[in-house]
Amino acid sequence: MALRVIVGIKWVPNTQAVRFDPKTGTLIREGVPSIVNPHDLDAVELALQLKERYGAKVTAISMAPPSAVKGLEHVIGMGVDDAILISDRVFAGSDTLATSYVIAQTLKRIGDFNLALFGQETIDSSTAHIPAQVAGWLELPYIYYVDRIEDLDLEQNVVTVRRILEDRLEWYKLKMPAILGVAMKSQKPRPVSIYNKLRVRMENPIKVWSNKELGLDPRCLGLKGSPTLVTKVTWTPEVPRKKQVIEGPPGEAVKKLVEKLCGEGVLPFEC
Amino acid sequence: MSAEEKISLAERRRQKKVDCDKLCPEWGCTQPYEYEGVWVVGEVEEHGITEPSLQMLTPARRIADKLETFVEGILLGSNKELLEKAAREMIYHGADRVRILASDELATYIPGVYGEAIARLAEARKPEIIFLAATMKGREIAPYVAGLLRAGITADCTQFEVDEETGDLLMIRPPFAAILLAYIKTPFRRPQIATARPNIFSLPPRDETREGEIVWENPGDYKLSKPPISLVKVEILKKSEVPIEKAEYIVSGGRGIGTKEGFKTLEELAEILGGVVAGSRKAVDLGLIPHERQVGQTGKSVRPKLYIAVGISGAAQHVIGIREAGLVVAINKDPEAPIFKNADYGIVADWREALPLLIEELRKLKEKHGKAG
Ligand SMILES: Cc1cc2nc3c(=O)[nH]c(=O)nc-3n(C[C@H](O)[C@H](O)[C@H](O)COP(=O)(O)OP(=O)(O)OC[C@H]3O[C@@H](n4cnc5c(N)ncnc54)[C@H](O)[C@@H]3O)c2cc1C
Ligand SMILES: Nc1ncnc2c1ncn2[C@@H]1O[C@H](COP(=O)(O)O)[C@@H](O)[C@H]1O
Numbered sequence: 348m349a350l351r352v353i354v355g356i357k358w359v360p361n362t363q364a365v366r367f368d369p370k371t372g373t374l375i376r377e378g379v380p381s382i383v384n385p386h387d388l389d390a391v392e393l394a395l396q397l398k399e400r401y402g403a404k405v406t407a408i409s410m411a412p413p414s415a416v417k418g419l420e421h422v423i424g425m426g427v428d429d430a431i432l433i434s435d436r437v438f439a440g441s442d443t444l445a446t447s448y449v450i451a452q453t454l455k456r457i458g459d460f461n462l463a464l465f466g467q468e469t470i471d472s473s474t475a476h477i478p479a480q481v482a483g484w485l486e487l488p489y490i491y492y493v494d495r496i497e498d499l500d501l502e503q504n505v506v507t508v509r510r511i512l513e514d515r516l517e518w519y520k521l522k523m524p525a526i527l528g529v530a531m532k533s534q535k536p537r538p539v540s541i542y543n544k545l546r547v548r549m550e551n552p553i554k555v556w557s558n559k560e561l562g563l564d565p566r567c568l569g570l571k572g573s574p575t576l577v578t579k580v581t582w583t584p585e586v587p588r589k590k591q592v593i594e595g596p597p598g599e600a601v602k603k604l605v606e607k608l609c610g611e612g613v614l615p616f617e618c
Numbered sequence: 619m620s621a622e623e624k625i626s627l628a629e630r631r632r633q634k635k636v637d638c639d640k641l642c643p644e645w646g647c648t649q650p651y652e653y654e655g656v657w658v659v660g661e662v663e664e665h666g667i668t669e670p671s672l673q674m675l676t677p678a679r680r681i682a683d684k685l686e687t688f689v690e691g692i693l694l695g696s697n698k699e700l701l702e703k704a705a706r707e708m709i710y711h712g713a714d715r716v717r718i719l720a721s722d723e724l725a726t727y728i729p730g731v732y733g734e735a736i737a738r739l740a741e742a743r744k745p746e747i748i749f750l751a752a753t754m755k756g757r758e759i760a761p762y763v764a765g766l767l768r769a770g771i772t773a774d775c776t777q778f779e780v781d782e783e784t785g786d787l788l789m790i791r792p793p794f795a796a797i798l799l800a801y802i803k804t805p806f807r808r809p810q811i812a813t814a815r816p817n818i819f820s821l822p823p824r825d826e827t828r829e830g831e832i833v834w835e836n837p838g839d840y841k842l843s844k845p846p847i848s849l850v851k852v853e854i855l856k857k858s859e860v861p862i863e864k865a866e867y868i869v870s871g872g873r874g875i876g877t878k879e880g881f882k883t884l885e886e887l888a889e890i891l892g893g894v895v896a897g898s899r900k901a902v903d904l905g906l907i908p909h910e911r912q913v914g915q916t917g918k919s920v921r922p923k924l925y926i927a928v929g930i931s932g933a934a935q936h937v938i939g940i941r942e943a944g945l946v947v948a949i950n951k952d953p954e955a956p957i958f959k960n961a962d963y964g965i966v967a968d969w970r971e972a973l974p975l976l977i978e979e980l981r982k983l984k985e986k987h988g989k990a991g
Contacts, residue, residue: 447765448644472793473916474773476761479729483765488730488847491758507850512754513861513910516853519728522846528758532909567642574770574807575789577800583792583934586941589962592953597967601975604947605983607963613924613945614980615867615892617987 350403350501352394353463355450355478356387356422358415359471383418387466388425388536390529393496394464395426395537401499404428406457410438410449413555420547424539429552431457437558437565442573443472447480449568452561454485461523462506467492467531478528489526490519494533628686631785636806645768645807653746653808656682659692659736660708660716661755667693667704670751670816675712677778677819678749681787682714684780690745691716694735696725702832709830712822716830717743721837723844727755730845733762738840740767745809747787752813764811770804771811774915776818776938787812792915797934817863817919817942860894862911867893868922868943870913872936873900874929874950874969881906883973884928890980896920898930914939928969932957949973 361382397403407422409415410433419430433453441449454463468475475491482489495509497518504523509516511530546552558568566572593600593607609618631651638647656678660671675689682689691708695701698720705716719735736759740748748763750756752774764771772789776799779788786803787810793800804810862868869888871881875897884895897907899914913920915935921942928949930936937960940946948961951968958964965972 442770443761444764444768444770447761448642468916470916474761475757476764476771476773479733479758479761480765480771482730483733483762486766486843486845488845489762490729490847492754514855514857516855517849518851520848520850525847564643566640567644571640572642574768574804575772575802576805577793577802578788579801580793581799581801583797583799583938586937586960588946588960590959590964591962592958592964592966597965597972598975600965600967601972601979604963604965604976605979608924608945608947609983611945614983616984618983 350397350401350462350499351460352397352403352405353454353457353460354387354390354394354405354407354422354427355463355465355481356391356407356409356418357384357466357469357471358382358409358411358418359384359469362470381414381418383421384466384469384471386468386470386529386531388422389531389534390464390466390527391422391425391427392534392536393493393529394462397462397496397499398426398428400496401501406430406460408433408450408453408457410434410441410446410453416553419553420544421539423547423552424544425537426540426543430554432553432555433561434555435557437568440570440573441568442575443474443476443480444574445568445572447477448484448572449561449563450477451481451484452563453556454481456556456561461501461504461525463524463526465526465528467528475528478526482526485526487524487526488521489528490521491528492530493527494530627780627782627785630783631685634784634806641806642768648744648808650746650806650808653744655688655690655743655745656685656747657690657692657740657745657749657809658708658713659748659750659756660704661751661753662693662695662700662704666700667707668751668753669821670753670756672707672711673816673819673821674749674751674814675708676822677814678747679712679822681747681778681780685746685785687746688714690714692736692739693718694720694724694732696720696722705832707824709832710824710826710828712828714830715833717833717835719835719837719840721842723837723842726849728845728847728849729755729758729762730847731842733759734766734842734845735840736763737766738842739835740809742839748809748811750811750813752815756813760811760813767809767811768807769809769811770807771813772802773813775812775814778812786810792935792938815919817921820921820942862894862896862913862920863918865894865896865920866923867891868896868913868920868924869893869926869928870896870898870930871901871906871928872898872930873904874931875901875906876929878906880929880969883969883977887926887973887977887980890977890984891924893922893924898933898936927957927961928973930957931955932960
């Protein structure tokens, strides 16, 4: 049996390009291009390494509006074998629990996977919820912050991974199927190749699943299936600061600054 | 608020009723009035309970007092002595009661095992609210607990309030861009689960005379499944530097510093102050500092006595990480840089010119009086 790896990717607005209109107090998202969540490319890269090492078949999945086909084409361009776009109006407005439910049910329908890899977090919401919530729905073993697959034994169906915490490295052995959150910036995602890009045109490897295919209860989806509710959005209150800009040429300004710091009594030595 | 209103809030809270037919059948239907109390899940390491989890007792106490309910600490592990000590710390810092689940299965931290234990405890004891610190481990287990309980969860909150009408917890977090704050609630599902990053809340005062109850849960009541995952090896990384969240003096650099070489100058200044170097996300993106030294929304919140921002523009996502800093100093060559509106003292200058002068001034001072401090 061949190794089957699923990678979850999110189609997100490029937050670097989002501007803020201080007059209206709104985010200007118009014309902001969407991209594959950059941290998900680490997961894609790790999956592709498994393809090279163990001949894995790699399938990308994304729950998103139809425009996310572009993102799936991008990862197929990197070398992913095929992709499923999970897309339906009834999914709109989902919070992380509802999103994770749909992703979990998609994994169930795919059925025979060994590993599901996810990015550590997204740049637009950065909750880091989805991988663990999916594991919660499916009651599968999971671990976050993985930076390396040390060993994979298809016969025993176990995988040994290394994960990186602030002050330590830890190695875990997980029975598959298992869910892994991949540490951000842990890989060097490979570029898209023209050959792989061509495959998108020739082979049409992207399927679209709506709720017709998944057949999920609408009460579990979208706003209805989301226990959390955003009630309002306000400005962040400013922290009161003195806002004193010290004038003068650097030499003088620095002397004045040191005087101020002395006056405040914040220096670790007497003045 | 008058006493009458308080009573009616508590009343209203108990009258809340959910229409089970409208709920996702996968959730199982429970009523909000079945739930009571605010939980704080404590993270225990070799040395005892971690500071971030004690910090969560600050919002827990405040919200519990508003709801006229109690605060419970939740501790998991196998070393009873360590757990009992941790429980007392939670009580000294504001918990009314601490529930401890001690068993051999909990000897090593495995996210699935710890998450399941918390979920099983929550199913049995029905807390209204669960708070966890968004440490690396907290971020790992909190969503698993929410997934198992089919409950709502809000990550990285910066503030909590109570909805005066309904008694729902208002979980406040910056969505997307830190300039805005979203108010999120979970009107018809309990428990309400939320995390906050370390240092967003300060440590509550420690009072050794505070009394509270310690309840040892019977592990036999919580049949934990044995998930097929095990820890096989650990390697401690030697860290010479103080982590930025613990530092009293921080010299922080941004894209304006430009090179690793430039950061050496920041290190020099940090060393004189006995502090550490941190930076903006741009500095991380440029590979000038590691991500664990990033300040801000997707980095860390810091609370030094003095924060010196050099070559940092002061984007909202950065500034949110220094809300708790004592004094903020900015050095930037652009007089319009937003950092000056978020600083106490600012110098408009090229850091290449200003920083060596500052280093020299401070070194002179230190050499003169250094022994005193
Ligand atoms: C969802 C999201 C989350 C984010 N999270 C974070 C976060 O956690 N932390 C974070 O920091 N950012 C975060 N950002 C990024 C943030 O919006 C800014 O892009 C970033 O903080 C800018 O970094 P910077 O100030 O170093 O760079 P810039 O904005 O490029 O500023 C560089 C500054 O250096 C000054 N400068 C240049 N040369 C000199 C010189 N020789 N002498 C003196 N000054 C000089 C310039 O005048 C300028 O003000 C996030 C963004 C998003 C969308
Ligand atoms: N809509 C989605 N479709 C597929 N994968 C997703 C989706 N949302 C999040 N993920 C995955 O879950 C990870 C964590 O996302 P988040 O919990 O939103 O921070 C991401 O890095 C993705 O790998």
